[in-house]
Amino acid sequence: MELGAAEPPRLSEAIDVLEKHLDSRVFLVGQRFTLADASLSCSLHHFQTKGLATQLPRATKRWLGTCTAHEAFSVVTGTASAPAAAASGASASAPAAPFASAEPLVARYSSCVGGRTHIARIVSSPDKGASLIGQQVSVCGWVKTAREANKGAILFVELNDGSTPNNIQVVIDSKAKGFDSLKGQCGTGASLRCTGKVVQSPGGKQAVELLVVDADDAVVLFGGVDAKEYPLAKKHHSHEYLRSIAHLRPRSNYIGCVARVRAALAQATHEFFRSRGFLYVHTPLITAADCEGAGEMFQVTTMIQDMEKEGKNSLPKGADGKTDYTKDFFCKPAFLTVSGQLSVENYCCALSNVYTFGPTFRAENSHTSRHLAEFWMIEPELAFANITDDMDCAEDYLKYCVKYAMDHNREDLDWFDGQIEKGLVARLENLLAEPFGRVTYTEAGHSMLEVLGML
Amino acid sequence: MELGAAEPPRLSEAIDVLEKHLDSRVFLVGQRFTLADASLSCSLHHFQTKGLATQLPRATKRWLGTCTAHEAFSVVTGTASAPAAAASGASASAPAAPFASAEPLVARYSSCVGGRTHIARIVSSPDKGASLIGQQVSVCGWVKTAREANKGAILFVELNDGSTPNNIQVVIDSKAKGFDSLKGQCGTGASLRCTGKVVQSPGGKQAVELLVVDADDAVVLFGGVDAKEYPLAKKHHSHEYLRSIAHLRPRSNYIGCVARVRAALAQATHEFFRSRGFLYVHTPLITAADCEGAGEMFQVTTMIQDMEKEGKNSLPKGADGKTDYTKDFFCKPAFLTVSGQLSVENYCCALSNVYTFGPTFRAENSHTSRHLAEFWMIEPELAFANITDDMDCAEDYLKYCVKYAMDHNREDLDWFDGQIEKGLVARLENLLAEPFGRVTYTEAGHSMLEVLGML
Numbered sequence: 001m002e003l004g005a006a007e008p009p010r011l012s013e014a015i016d017v018l019e020k021h022l023d024s025r026v027f028l029v030g031q032r033f034t035l036a037d038a039s040l041s042c043s044l045h046h047f048q049t050k051g052l053a054t055q056l057p058r059a060t061k062r063w064l065g066t067c068t069a070h071e072a073f074s075v076v077t078g079t080a081s082a083p084a085a086a087a088s089g090a091s092a093s094a095p096a097a098p099f100a101s102a103e104p105l106v107a108r109y110s111s112c113v114g115g116r117t118h119i120a121r122i123v124s125s126p127d128k129g130a131s132l133i134g135q136q137v138s139v140c141g142w143v144k145t146a147r148e149a150n151k152g153a154i155l156f157v158e159l160n161d162g163s164t165p166n167n168i169q170v171v172i173d174s175k176a177k178g179f180d181s182l183k184g185q186c187g188t189g190a191s192l193r194c195t196g197k198v199v200q201s202p203g204g205k206q207a208v209e210l211l212v213v214d215a216d217d218a219v220v221l222f223g224g225v226d227a228k229e230y231p232l233a234k235k236h237h238s239h240e241y242l243r244s245i246a247h248l249r250p251r252s253n254y255i256g257c258v259a260r261v262r263a264a265l266a267q268a269t270h271e272f273f274r275s276r277g278f279l280y281v282h283t284p285l286i287t288a289a290d291c292e293g294a295g296e297m298f299q300v301t302t303m304i305q306d307m308e309k310e311g312k313n314s315l316p317k318g319a320d321g322k323t324d325y326t327k328d329f330f331c332k333p334a335f336l337t338v339s340g341q342l343s344v345e346n347y348c349c350a351l352s353n354v355y356t357f358g359p360t361f362r363a364e365n366s367h368t369s370r371h372l373a374e375f376w377m378i379e380p381e382l383a384f385a386n387i388t389d390d391m392d393c394a395e396d397y398l399k400y401c402v403k404y405a406m407d408h409n410r411e412d413l414d415w416f417d418g419q420i421e422k423g424l425v426a427r428l429e430n431l432l433a434e435p436f437g438r439v440t441y442t443e444a445g446h447s448m449l450e451v452l453g454m455l
Numbered sequence: 456m457e458l459g460a461a462e463p464p465r466l467s468e469a470i471d472v473l474e475k476h477l478d479s480r481v482f483l484v485g486q487r488f489t490l491a492d493a494s495l496s497c498s499l500h501h502f503q504t505k506g507l508a509t510q511l512p513r514a515t516k517r518w519l520g521t522c523t524a525h526e527a528f529s530v531v532t533g534t535a536s537a538p539a540a541a542a543s544g545a546s547a548s549a550p551a552a553p554f555a556s557a558e559p560l561v562a563r564y565s566s567c568v569g570g571r572t573h574i575a576r577i578v579s580s581p582d583k584g585a586s587l588i589g590q591q592v593s594v595c596g597w598v599k600t601a602r603e604a605n606k607g608a609i610l611f612v613e614l615n616d617g618s619t620p621n622n623i624q625v626v627i628d629s630k631a632k633g634f635d636s637l638k639g640q641c642g643t644g645a646s647l648r649c650t651g652k653v654v655q656s657p658g659g660k661q662a663v664e665l666l667v668v669d670a671d672d673a674v675v676l677f678g679g680v681d682a683k684e685y686p687l688a689k690k691h692h693s694h695e696y697l698r699s700i701a702h703l704r705p706r707s708n709y710i711g712c713v714a715r716v717r718a719a720l721a722q723a724t725h726e727f728f729r730s731r732g733f734l735y736v737h738t739p740l741i742t743a744a745d746c747e748g749a750g751e752m753f754q755v756t757t758m759i760q761d762m763e764k765e766g767k768n769s770l771p772k773g774a775d776g777k778t779d780y781t782k783d784f785f786c787k788p789a790f791l792t793v794s795g796q797l798s799v800e801n802y803c804c805a806l807s808n809v810y811t812f813g814p815t816f817r818a819e820n821s822h823t824s825r826h827l828a829e830f831w832m833i834e835p836e837l838a839f840a841n842i843t844d845d846m847d848c849a850e851d852y853l854k855y856c857v858k859y860a861m862d863h864n865r866e867d868l869d870w871f872d873g874q875i876e877k878g879l880v881a882r883l884e885n886l887l888a889e890p891f892g893r894v895t896y897t898e899a900g901h902s903m904l905e906v907l908g909m910l
Binding site: 103107108109110111112113116118120140141142161162163191193222246247248249250251255256259260262263266267270274276277279280281282284285286297298299300301302303304305308313314315317321322323329330336346347349350351352353358359361363365373374376382383384385386388389390392393396 | 558571573575595617701710718725736737756758770804807813837838840841
């Protein structure tokens with residue numbers, strides 16, 4: 001670009017030169033934001049302020065976004081570095097994300113890979129990663145999708161590490177160290193470490209992306225995947241199909257979101273009860289008591305194995321012709337509990353407010369949605385309390401859990417809202433906004449008869 | 456007391472009058488601290504400052520302590536209200552108690568009993584209850600010990616509600632409402648609500664006690680106990696004996712302390728892992744996989760019950776003469792898991808760092824201390840990590856848990872130190888103070904041979 005030439009080059013030609021230069025570089029000179037970037041980006045800044053940035057080519061647009069989001073830019077232009085954050089739709093009053101900015105940038109216990117950053121710490125932080133622009137970070141995870149561009153010179157990878165349902169877009173240039181190892185190995189499910197620089201994303205889908213392009217950037221393939229052989233695709237899979245690949249299904253969006261929300265609700269449960277002075281009690285699972293008299297229990301025994309080991313055909317019998325349980329492990333019939341209630345009530349009558357949170361079992365062959373064979377159940381027991389105290393506790397607990405999930409797992413809930421149950425988030429917001437209605441048993445019966453048209 | 460009489464009465468006579476007056480009253484006039492208390496207690500204050508307070512009779516000493524601990528006292532004497540707090544041995548830098556002063560005085564979900572205060576909120580708060588002196592509170596709980604005094608006119612009750620191993624001493628005067636209902640019913644284990652005023656305790660054992668003495672104080676008996684019939688006494692009981700009264704053993708100091716520490720360690724576990732970005736995963740307990748190949752598994756079946764219901768003598772057999780598991784609940788042999796590791800590893804390879812915390816089972820008939828038939832186990836899985844990361848995590852986790860228990864359960868640990876294992880607290884303090892030693896497998900083997908005298 002010769003300025004002051006007899007006939008100055010057209011702007012579009014200058015932009016072409018710039019685009020070509022930036023195609024394999026994060027900044028104009030070297031590995032960091034310099035005066036060169038500040039100076040040139042100021043000249044081009046009016047493109048952005050006039051809303052013309054979308055007309056700039058890809059690399060130039062990304063570079064300009066990265067520059068104007070940089071803290072140093074405000075020193076030059078006298079403006080705050082707000083545009084990037086504002087553009088991402090984040091605000092200071094955003095609810096606490098699971099990986100708030102207070103979270104260290106480098107995750108603990110990741111020295112093995114030279115220190116990795118949780119992907120949520122970037123894309124799910126309140127500013128959607130804007131404050132990290134220009135920094136070099138390493139992320140590890142599994143490929144959700146990968147596609148080539150520029151005749152194989154660039155690889156676009158959506159990487160996920162489970163810390164958020166959202167992926168980080170990684171742009172890997174063929175000049176980056178380790179690029180060649182990805183050839184034919186970077187299908188969905190491949191395990192990678194990507195070290196690159198956080199830059200403003202030219203696309204509207206995400207605020208930032210990771211650019212692996214320079215000599216000091218690198219990609220490491222931990223485990224390659226041949227896309228043709230991999231049983232999980234980008235498309236929707238049925239729950240039944242996912243059950244047939246139980247070892248891989250946690251990698252589906254569905255199970256991932258369920259796992260994150262379930263973990264959050266378990267945490268909320270413990271926080272809620274402990275903050276109110278309830279003691280957590282582990283009640284026995286193997287029991288001789290049929291707590292609720294339901295009778296649908298699984299038996300726990302070592303007698304069948306003993307019988308099979310000895311090559312016998314029948315279980316030991318007593319003189320009365322009945323099964324001789326003195327030969328069983330516990331010397332009497334033993335079952336899996338259908339409820340921890342009986343045990344935890346003993347604790348309640350000694351230590352006042354307590355709760356259990358553990359697995360429970362029902363051998364119901366009905367295959368209805370009523371009870372799974374195995375499920376986790378929360379059973380609080382309140383001492384010196386009546387039904388009103390109990391209802392207050394139940395309402396507070398439900399609202400605490402919903403609020404916790406809304407604050408910490410909004411991205412997961414948004415995914416459920418979009419893919420599984422439209423209107424979910426609005427329904428949860430309504431649950432938080434309104435006090436619960438309370439009716440007597442008689443009123444409830446009356447309402448039901450009305451709905452059934454029997455009144 | 457006529458002041459200015461020709462021959463002024465001896466001080467001891469005046470004290471006698473005061474003692475008789477205060478024997479059935481918390482304050483000199485009415486139900487609250489008045490100018491009368493402030494004025495007279497200032498006159499007697501020099502007894503306290505000169506260390507002569509121990510020579511005062513019981514009620515007077517308690518009243519004087521209550522007055523001088525009162526905030527208003529400093530207005531009159533110009534001194535701070537520190538003595539009570541200082542006397543109790545508490546300091547501002549005391550570790551966070553589970554029921555810190557931030558905890559509301561009236562516990563949630565206790566409207567049924569007119570609002571109760573957790574006993575820990577009083578006796579285990581950093582100032583040991585000093586700031587509550589003069590306030591009326593209600594406590595509910597179970598009698599640890601009760602003894603009569605003054606020919607049955609006063610009942611001293613040690614009450615516990617499980618929120619702390621320490622009891623609150625309740626002094627119930629025969630003039631208090633409900634006193635008569637306690638006759639013969641207030642043995643160890645009786646369930647009570649006591650409404651009275653927090654006063655300075657004249658004894659050295661506790662900083663404050665609860666005085667149930669006035670017309671607006673009351674005691675309510677929820678469940679009486681005839682001391683002769685009750686299987687738990689103040690004395691030490693063996694673990695074997697406690698096992699034979701499983702429904703009552705949570706009321707023993709031993710099981711109470713274990714329950715509180717166990718609940719705290721569970722909470723610490725969840726806090727530790729969640730704050731470091733680990734997801735909590737519930738892995739299946741009923742499984743067809745023998746995770747560690749140990750083989751010592753419990754079988755889960757409904758076949759024996761089916762056989763017994765049908766009056767048959769043997770389990771269903773297939774054409775090959777072997778047990779026909781297609782007739783069992785899961786249509787194949789099913790067992791209780793010996794480890795959640797296999798399942799949680801699948802989650803780790805999809806969502807990175809995860810952990811399980813749940814029950815595990817071993818059908819080992821050896822009755823060694825190695826494995827219980829049923830126990831809870833924590834299994835973290837780290838992604839993108841090596842053995843050094845793993846060791847860092849293990850050391851951090853152990854220290855976090857011990858620190859948590861030391862901060863929140865110091866009273867329980869002190870009880871263990873005194874009753875079960877001398878030197879426990881010092882050993883835990885040492886664990887927190889020193890970095891863990893790390894040796895190779897070879898070095899560990901060498902050390903062991905040295906200890907065994909084989910080198």
